[in-house]
Amino acid sequence: MHRPDPTTDPCSLARGLAEVGDWWSLMIIREAMYGTRRFSDFQQNLGIARNILSDRLNKLVERDILRKVDAGEHGTRFEYRLTDKGRDLFVVLTALRQWADKWVFENEPPLLLVDRASARPVQPLQVLDADGQALKLHQVAIATN
Amino acid sequence: MHRPDPTTDPCSLARGLAEVGDWWSLMIIREAMYGTRRFSDFQQNLGIARNILSDRLNKLVERDILRKVDAGEHGTRFEYRLTDKGRDLFVVLTALRQWADKWVFENEPPLLLVDRASARPVQPLQVLDADGQALKLHQVAIATN
DNA sequence: CAATAAGGTTGCAAATCACAACTTAATTCC
DNA sequence: GGAATTAAGTTGTGATTTGCAACCTTATTG
Numbered sequence: 001m002h003r004p005d006p007t008t009d010p011c012s013l014a015r016g017l018a019e020v021g022d023w024w025s026l027m028i029i030r031e032a033m034y035g036t037r038r039f040s041d042f043q044q045n046l047g048i049a050r051n052i053l054s055d056r057l058n059k060l061v062e063r064d065i066l067r068k069v070d071a072g073e074h075g076t077r078f079e080y081r082l083t084d085k086g087r088d089l090f091v092v093l094t095a096l097r098q099w100a101d102k103w104v105f106e107n108e109p110p111l112l113l114v115d116r117a118s119a120r121p122v123q124p125l126q127v128l129d130a131d132g133q134a135l136k137l138h139q140v141a142i143a144t145n
Numbered sequence: 146m147h148r149p150d151p152t153t154d155p156c157s158l159a160r161g162l163a164e165v166g167d168w169w170s171l172m173i174i175r176e177a178m179y180g181t182r183r184f185s186d187f188q189q190n191l192g193i194a195r196n197i198l199s200d201r202l203n204k205l206v207e208r209d210i211l212r213k214v215d216a217g218e219h220g221t222r223f224e225y226r227l228t229d230k231g232r233d234l235f236v237v238l239t240a241l242r243q244w245a246d247k248w249v250f251e252n253e254p255p256l257l258l259v260d261r262a263s264a265r266p267v268q269p270l271q272v273l274d275a276d277g278q279a280l281k282l283h284q285v286a287i288a289t290n
Numbered sequence: 291c292a293a294t295a296a297g298g299t300t301g302c303a304a305a306t307c308a309c310a311a312c313t314t315a316a317t318t319c320c
Numbered sequence: 321g322g323a324a325t326t327a328a329g330t331t332g333t334g335a336t337t338t339g340c341a342a343c344c345t346t347a348t349t350g
Binding site: 088089102112120128138 | 159160161178230243254256258262264265284288
Binding site for chain 3: 193194195196197217221222
């Protein structure tokens with residue numbers, strides 16, 4: 001990927017993509033959100049090659065999205081857990097999930113994201129203005145900070 | 146990318162990723178949201194190789210995220226425009242943008258997404274339950290539909 | 291004390307990507 | 321009205337990244 005150096009790109013979208021915008025990274029993050037923590041479990045649940053998994057886990061740890069924790073006292077078993085930064089990707093993954101629910105499955109998704117307490121589906125995400133009004137693409141602009 | 150065949154994966158996240166989860170595809174979609182429509186303009190604004198751009202544009206058209214429109218009557222000039230499906234990715238890109246604003250730029254993003262009418266920044270996206278209460282990752286579950 | 295499991299690393303073949311050059315058709319320039 | 325330029329690609333070639341399988345090392349288990 002010889003794209004414009006993301007570490008100097010002023011667009012946060014590009015910077016975000018550079019950190020997590022990769023098939024396996026996102027699948028690992030999804031899996032972590034489902035509760036997976038161990039190398040072997042990621043490997044089996046995702047069917048990913050071990051070297052690729054190793055590489056992605058290291059990168060995600062580098063970027064402070066996962067934390068590598070010693071599990072079992074002897075330094076031979078580890079857990080990879082989401083950091084706050086990683087956990088915050090929940091909104092992003094939810095947005096993509098909802099998009100695909102709507103457009104790929106045409107509103108008949110086989111799996112549904114629900115509120116654990118009430119078992120009712122979560123609301124569709126919306127971009128809101130400062131007064132809480134939903135905004136469409138053509139109603140927004142990019143301003144310099 | 147030898148990942149589990151996304152066309153049969155019941156997880157909409159995986160299906161969504163298979164459609165747009167690629168650096169260049171997302172940058173093209175971002176660019177399209179900024180108003181870019183022509184092959185040459187995408188090429189120059191993104192600094193992407195022409196064959197890769199050609200490939201990604203074709204795939205995005207295939208997937209009904211962009212529409213290829215004849216501009217100028219003679220079939221030699223074209224425009225690539227977002228479809229409704231493509232435009233709906235606005236929420237996804239906004240979620241990622243906000244995440245990077247917060248975590249990569251540490252709340253000092255150089256560029257800001259604002260409401261065009263009031264020039265005030267848009268609200269941070271939140272996953273809400275059916276009653277409008279914000280939900281955290283650990284409060285949700287996946288249910289079969 | 292041999293076998294298995296966890297968590298990797300290494301080597302190699304296959305797929306993907308980037309860059310540059312070429313193509314074709316229309317338009318503008320002189 | 322011929323020459324140069326622009327739009328929108330396609331093709332070829334080499335570099336990079338990926339995937340798969342095999343190997344390694346340090347516990348634990350039987």
